[in-house]
Amino acid sequence: MQAKAHWGYSAEALEGWRAELAVSPQGIRARPTFVAMVGIEVAGFYSLSPLGRSWELDHLWVLPRSMHLGVGRALLSHALETAARGGAAEVTVDADPNAEPFYLECGAVRRGAVPAPLPGQPLRARPQLTFNAKPVSNSVSRGGCQCGSIRYEFSGSALELYVCHCKECQKQSASAFGISVIVPRGAFRVTRGTATFWSRPTDTGHMLECAFCANCGSRLWHQRRGAVDTISVKGGSLDETVDLRRAVHIWTSRILPGITVPEGAAQFPGEPE
Ligand SMILES: [Zn+2]
Numbered sequence: 001m002q003a004k005a006h007w008g009y010s011a012e013a014l015e016g017w018r019a020e021l022a023v024s025p026q027g028i029r030a031r032p033t034f035v036a037m038v039g040i041e042v043a044g045f046y047s048l049s050p051l052g053r054s055w056e057l058d059h060l061w062v063l064p065r066s067m068h069l070g071v072g073r074a075l076l077s078h079a080l081e082t083a084a085r086g087g088a089a090e091v092t093v094d095a096d097p098n099a100e101p102f103y104l105e106c107g108a109v110r111r112g113a114v115p116a117p118l119p120g121q122p123l124r125a126r127p128q129l130t131f132n133a134k135p136v137s138n139s140v141s142r143g144g145c146q147c148g149s150i151r152y153e154f155s156g157s158a159l160e161l162y163v164c165h166c167k168e169c170q171k172q173s174a175s176a177f178g179i180s181v182i183v184p185r186g187a188f189r190v191t192r193g194t195a196t197f198w199s200r201p202t203d204t205g206h207m208l209e210c211a212f213c214a215n216c217g218s219r220l221w222h223q224r225r226g227a228v229d230t231i232s233v234k235g236g237s238l239d240e241t242v243d244l245r246r247a248v249h250i251w252t253s254r255i256l257p258g259i260t261v262p263e264g265a266a267q268f269p270g271e272p273e
């Protein structure tokens with residue numbers, strides 16, 4: 001409801017949608033439903049209706065405070081993989097018109113529209129969109145330090161991608177900014193060598209454990225002490241080219257003169273809320 005209200009619909013219109021938008025415990029048990037977390041807070045969720053070869057994405061919502069962090073994209077990509085794994089060839093969306101640009105940008109094809117007029121908006125229509133369900137991704141990303149003593153890999157795609165312009169990241173990378181490729185901790189493993197750790201306290205009062213190669217000094221990944229959910233792989237250590245076009249730029253208040261954030265990229269002067 002909060003996410004839909006973000007588009008400025010009237011209270012009456014929102015109330016009329018309450019039953020349709022509410023997700024019941026029965027619904028969650030009956031169909032694939034996943035939530036996205038940012039830190040320890042729920043940021044959004046989606047649910048799918050399995051219908052043979054063509055599954056429907058019933059819900060995909062991101063809370064306003066977590067918008068523009070790549071959460072919607074991560075949920076959508078997870079939904080398409082889930083559907084493909086379940087045997088779907090395509091995933092359809094009966095979308096809110098405000099969400100259409102996001103879906104089209106993510107590769108949806110518009111098949112038509114259903115009239116859905118509201119008071120004052122007689123021509124409003126809900127776009128009917130279709131995605132190809134992704135073939136199940138067995139992709140593995142690999143990386144390592146500069147001398148090759150330590151190698152690691154992780155399966156699947158990154159959950160989030162950050163370019164951080166803070167002073168700590170400039171120090172740790174000995175360069176202009178840090179690149180954080182956030183991956184589930186369970187998907188990551190070291191395949192050669194043993195990392196050495198250096199730790200520092202963060203502004204939020206946690207201990208950050210920073211893995212590096214004792215032989216060549218490359219920084220490899222960061223993990224929060226005690227956190228089991230995700231780790232932050234340092235992007236430059238990956239073998240593959242990291243595509244920074246979808247990266248979220250943080251601590252842009254500390255950006256080095258001469259470095260510019262690409263137009264249209266999500267950016268925050270400090271740490272996102
Ligand atoms: Zn090394």
Ligand SMILES: [Zn+2]
Pocket residue numbers: 164165166167168169170178251
């Ligand atoms: Zn930083």
